[in-house]
Amino acid sequence: MIIFQSLTKAEFAELLIPLSTVRRSETDPEVIEVKKRKQAKLRAQQIFHWVYQRYITEWDQMSDIAKEVRAWLKENVQIFRLTESYGQQSEDGTFKFLWKLNDQKTIESVIIPAALREKIGEEVIDALDDGKRFSGVETEKAGLNKDLDGDSWARLTACISSQVGCAMACKFCLTGVQGLDRSLETHEVVCQVLELRMRAPITNIVFMGMGEPLHNVKNIIKACQIMLDEDGMNFSKRKVTVSTSGLVPAIEELYEHTDVSLAISLNSSTNEQRSQIMPVNKKWPIETLLAACRKVPLGGHRRITFEYVLLKDFNDSPEDAHRVAKMLQGIPSKVNLIPFNEHSGADFKRPTDDAVLKFQKILINKGYTATVRISRGRDILAACGQLRSLFGTARGTEKHRDFKPQDAAVSETQA
Ligand code: SF4
Numbered sequence: 001m002i003i004f005q006s007l008t009k010a011e012f013a014e015l016l017i018p019l020s021t022v023r024r025s026e027t028d029p030e031v032i033e034v035k036k037r038k039q040a041k042l043r044a045q046q047i048f049h050w051v052y053q054r055y056i057t058e059w060d061q062m063s064d065i066a067k068e069v070r071a072w073l074k075e076n077v078q079i080f081r082l083t084e085s086y087g088q089q090s091e092d093g094t095f096k097f098l099w100k101l102n103d104q105k106t107i108e109s110v111i112i113p114a115a116l117r118e119k120i121g122e123e124v125i126d127a128l129d130d131g132k133r134f135s136g137v138e139t140e141k142a143g144l145n146k147d148l149d150g151d152s153w154a155r156l157t158a159c160i161s162s163q164v165g166c167a168m169a170c171k172f173c174l175t176g177v178q179g180l181d182r183s184l185e186t187h188e189v190v191c192q193v194l195e196l197r198m199r200a201p202i203t204n205i206v207f208m209g210m211g212e213p214l215h216n217v218k219n220i221i222k223a224c225q226i227m228l229d230e231d232g233m234n235f236s237k238r239k240v241t242v243s244t245s246g247l248v249p250a251i252e253e254l255y256e257h258t259d260v261s262l263a264i265s266l267n268s269s270t271n272e273q274r275s276q277i278m279p280v281n282k283k284w285p286i287e288t289l290l291a292a293c294r295k296v297p298l299g300g301h302r303r304i305t306f307e308y309v310l311l312k313d314f315n316d317s318p319e320d321a322h323r324v325a326k327m328l329q330g331i332p333s334k335v336n337l338i339p340f341n342e343h344s345g346a347d348f349k350r351p352t353d354d355a356v357l358k359f360q361k362i363l364i365n366k367g368y369t370a371t372v373r374i375s376r377g378r379d380i381l382a383a384c385g386q387l388r389s390l391f392g393t394a395r396g397t398e399k400h401r402d403f404k405p406q407d408a409a410v411s412e413t414q415a
Helices: 009-019 029-053 067-076 117-129 136-141 174-178 186-199 213-228 248-257 271-277 286-295 318-327 353-365 386-390
Strands: 083-089 095-100 106-115 153-159 163-165 180-183 204-207 240-244 261-265 304-310 333-339 369-372
Touching (some): 009 067, 095 186, 106 186, 153 186, 204 213, 213 240, 213 248, 240 248, 240 304, 248 286, 261 286, 271 286, 333 353, 353 369
Parallel strands (some): 153 204, 240 261, 304 333
Antiparallel strands (some): 106 153
């Protein structure tokens, strides 16, 4: 059985060509071929609309598709659904899902809501803009609605997984501790967004859940093509962000085939430091990575996001901030600082608020946009790999059997 969500629109149209019909009076083989292709393309567009924009997952309900075509699709093509095995909403509105795949392996996705500015009030906005933490208490004070409807939130970001586990072994990351089980197929990536969209009006997608997306680049390229397709999920290229730990050749491959936004998990100001926490740096050091970033065809005022997990007394000094500012010179960029969320899978500590704000200020004074990632989903294990670990379905679970929900907070990106 072919899986519908594993195909781009062009691939699906190819599949439909033999089902196309032309008038018997038409005898010119070239004309027949052109007409059949045109019909197949139109049908593919219609069916993409049904699935990705109207969320119809039964062939029989696609009323404008010919009966005989529907019958063939029913026999040969499956519209895939993920099985939700767990879903929980945090006090701050973050919603975490655990999906069971056909081989019983599990993956996670998170919906991260961002409040409407007018709803949260100037006081809280100022705190956010200053990089202060936006705790659940502030959320409550501002009277936010926790329901996931489009009127309550300015942005609903879907943070999705690209692999079951991860091979990159970043030292600060719980998924890194677990190791790689397998990469996800295109449809398993696409369906995370589809399932979330059936539950909430998702506005943005970030590949910052479990796994290194560019270690699964072929499937991620196809998934991005479906997400950006105007007949498919119809996301703007600005709203889909692939985050990588720095697989340089795959960055180039990604941009040969699709045009999404890019985030780099930088996390260090020197190669020595980075190689200690990110083994990928030994193969593609910072200067090679930044050279690849300089070649990314951004255009239209787009910027690359550099994620920087701040680890106490390791990479959080003012000297580190100055080095980061220097190395990013000339790259249209913004820096997202992520104070480390302590967990039992790593020995690092969270930096002090003072150190975080100082780091941020140095970058801002150097002319960068530098934001501080607020902790989200602390009460529901919304960090990558954490929910899966709790349920004992990940590799290396025995390493943190003592894991407690209060240990966790979101790292919607650690990659
Ligand atoms: S931070 Fe990202 S790339 Fe590194 S181990 Fe974790 S999931 Fe993999």
